[in-house]
Amino acid sequence: MRKLALLGECLTAGLLVLLVALPVVTLVPALAAGCAHVKAHVDGETTAVRAFFARVRSALPGGWQLSLGVVAAFAVLAVDLVVLGAGLAGGVVVMAVCSAAAAGLAVVVLRSAATWSPGARWGAVVREAARRAAVDARGSSLVLMALGVLVVVTWQLPALFVPMVGCVLMAAVAVERRPVG
Numbered sequence: 001m002r003k004l005a006l007l008g009e010c011l012t013a014g015l016l017v018l019l020v021a022l023p024v025v026t027l028v029p030a031l032a033a034g035c036a037h038v039k040a041h042v043d044g045e046t047t048a049v050r051a052f053f054a055r056v057r058s059a060l061p062g063g064w065q066l067s068l069g070v071v072a073a074f075a076v077l078a079v080d081l082v083v084l085g086a087g088l089a090g091g092v093v094v095m096a097v098c099s100a101a102a103a104g105l106a107v108v109v110l111r112s113a114a115t116w117s118p119g120a121r122w123g124a125v126v127r128e129a130a131r132r133a134a135v136d137a138r139g140s141s142l143v144l145m146a147l148g149v150l151v152v153v154t155w156q157l158p159a160l161f162v163p164m165v166g167c168v169l170m171a172a173v174a175v176e177r178r179p180v181g
Contacts, residue, residue, distance in 0.1 A: 009041040010166030029059035031113035062122040114172035146171035
């Protein structure tokens with residue numbers, strides 16, 4: 001029954017994250033609050049919706065600027081992929097590099113969100129997440145696989161997008177909490 005409760009919290013976290021991330025500038029704080037929501041459930045702390053929004057408010061200072069940067073970086077990479085997908089010379093190599101950069105950015109953002117805690121400065125959190133993403137290749141691969149599962153499952157059944165977002169948050173938290181070594 002406890003595993004089903006965790007799935008329910010993942011569904012709740014996914015729904016809340018998607019709602020809060022709609023304005024785009026709240027993407028990273030929403031992800032951080034969603035990861036904190038999953039951690040709170042696992043640790044036996046409150047998972048009330050009010051607590052989720054308190055976590056979002058706590059993550060907003062500095063988080064909205066980071067969100068703008070992340071969205072801009074993904075937009076540049078997406079434009080590069082579309083333009084280079086038109087068959088330009090050397091486009092295959094650049095497409096591979098842009099795809100790898102987008103994957104790396106997604107992993108660092110999710111690992112940052114999973115380790116964020118109220119009062120933490122986003123710059124330090126992101127630097128540490130980038131360092132861990134580079135050092136802990138297995139953990140980064142796990143986060144990347146969770147994102148891959150999100151894409152495949154929602155491609156097959158779009159209605160599962162909301163719970164899959166919560167499952168990706170849970171995967172990011174699990175990667176950060178697992179013993180490395």
